[in-house]
Amino acid sequence: MEIFDQPNKPLSESFEDSAFATNSATRLPRRRKLWDIDKGYHCSIIGTCLSVATLCKLLTKAGMQFESGATDYEMHGFFVRAMSSKNPADKRLARLVNKALDKTHAKSIASYHNEITSEGLLHHWEQAISSGDIPGPYWAMLSHPVMCEPLATRVHGEVHMLSHISGAANHADIKRLRTLETESAKLRKRVKLAEYKFRQRLMGRDEKIATMGKCLAAERAAYKKLQQQAATTVPGRSQKFTRLQMSLADEQRKVRRVSAVTDRQQVELRRLRKDCDILAQQIEQRDGECQALELQLLATLDALENGTSSRTTESKINLSGSRVLYLGGRKNMYPFFKNIISRCNGEFIPHDGGVENGTRQLHGALSKADIVLCPVDCVSHGACLKAKKICSDCGKRFVPLRSSGMSSLIRGLEHATSTTITTSKPI
Structure with a gap:
């Protein structure tokens, strides 16, 4: 080189x-x-x-x-x-x-x-x-x-x-x-086999689709034929069905109207029942008052015939010298109330609830009283609340009365002598 x-x-x-x-x-x-x-x-x-x-x-x-x-x-x-x-x-x-x-x-x-x-x-x-x-x-x-x-x-x-x-x-x-060539040959063989199977399944699916298409066409033809028969044989049934549908709609509207009226009547019925309950309570109260007045009247008549004093209902009540403050009410009833309380061995202290008597007189009367009676239908609301608060603070008996009548007074005295607990509900 x-x-x-x-x-x-x-x-x-x-x-x-x-x-x-x-x-x-x-x-x-x-x-x-x-x-x-x-x-x-x-x-x-x-x-x-x-x-x-x-x-x-x-x-x-x-x-x-x-x-x-x-x-x-x-x-x-x-x-x-x-x-x-x-x-x-x-x-x-x-x-x-x-x-x-x-x-x-x-x-x-x-x-x-x-x-x-x-x-x-x-x-x-x-x-x-x-x-x-x-x-x-x-x-x-x-x-x-x-x-x-x-x-x-x-x-x-x-x-x-x-x-x-x-x-x-x-x-x-x-x-x-x-x-790789050997593996590729094997894979090609498997692919050909898979393609053959896929073609077979595809051909079977196509045959099923064709069969189902024929069945569907036959069903559609039969359905169309039935529609034509229904249109030619029963033309009046559709009109009758339409009339029935309209009648049904009218009846449904009537039912809705009746249902609305019924609901209103039920509301009114509940209100009337409530009013009846209130009236029944008032009647029961009036019956009690009437019974007390009848007893008082009979006792008075008996006393006039026999020339003796009448001591029936109030004779059962012993106030033991307690001073009773009557707050409010009607002044023309004060003499009768004083007579009844005197017969029950008590002292009557009247107060008009602030109409003519002032607030100072109310405090003075409350300080003297042992029992306070307050008719809720004939008294100042402020005076009633003030008396209730003072009685609660001083431990005195406060008895609210439903009315300013004589029977309510007697029931209030009975309640005051039977318990020392102050009540908030009218007697």
Whole structure:
């Protein structure tokens, strides 16, 4: 391999002894052609820097043709031998190959063009190895005018080892590809079977749809026929049905009106029942008063006939000298009330509830009284509440009366003598 400069010197000395070491401004010689490079590198250059498809195109362009059935390896060997052949046809093919290499890897050649040292070329090559870009930099390195033998040997060795590594990887890829092809064949078979089953089910579904469509058409025809028969045979039934619907609507409106009237009557009935209950209580009260008055009247008549004093109902009541304040009521009844309370051994203290007597007199009367009777139907509301509060504070008996009549007075006295508890409900 004497084509490269100083084959036996290290990289650092290879360029120093060259013709370009004395003058850095001297113009570099032309790049090496493929036939200028030792033929030992042709195999790696053809196999690394050009694809099989490119070789086929170059072969056709050179007017050559391979026998049918030739392998890629045979084509590769033919090109390697032709690059160093003296045959004019092979030389023409070598020029086409060199031109194709320069055109295909023009970018890499341009990036290496300004390098004038082996160290610079080595630096570029290491970057190419790191990036995985091998074909272009490999041709740019071997065809560079300052390429030396040690660097060429190193670059060629690295490309050679990369081809081994690539071959091992390709072998694994081929094995994996065959496995995938086997699995793909199985999957295609399963897909075909699934497609066949799907078509069968689809055909069955289409048949069912067609059958159901026929049944539906028959049902529609029968329904239409029944409609026509109904329209021709019973034309009066629809009118009768319409009249019945109208009658039903009228009856429903009547029912709603009657229901509303019934609701109002029920409300009125509840109100009347409540009024009846109130009237019954009042009648019961009046009956009690009448009974008390009858007893009092009978006792008075008996006393007049016998010439004795009358002591019937009030004789049962003993006030034991208690002073009874009668708050409100009618003044024309005061003498009768005084007579009854006197017969019951009590003292009568009248007060009109603030009509003529003042508030001070009410306080004075309340302070003297032991029992306070207050008819709620004939008294000042304020005076009644004030008397009730004072009695509650002083612990005196306060008895509200339903009316200002004599029977209410007697019942109030009976209640006052039977208990010491002040009541809030009228007696």
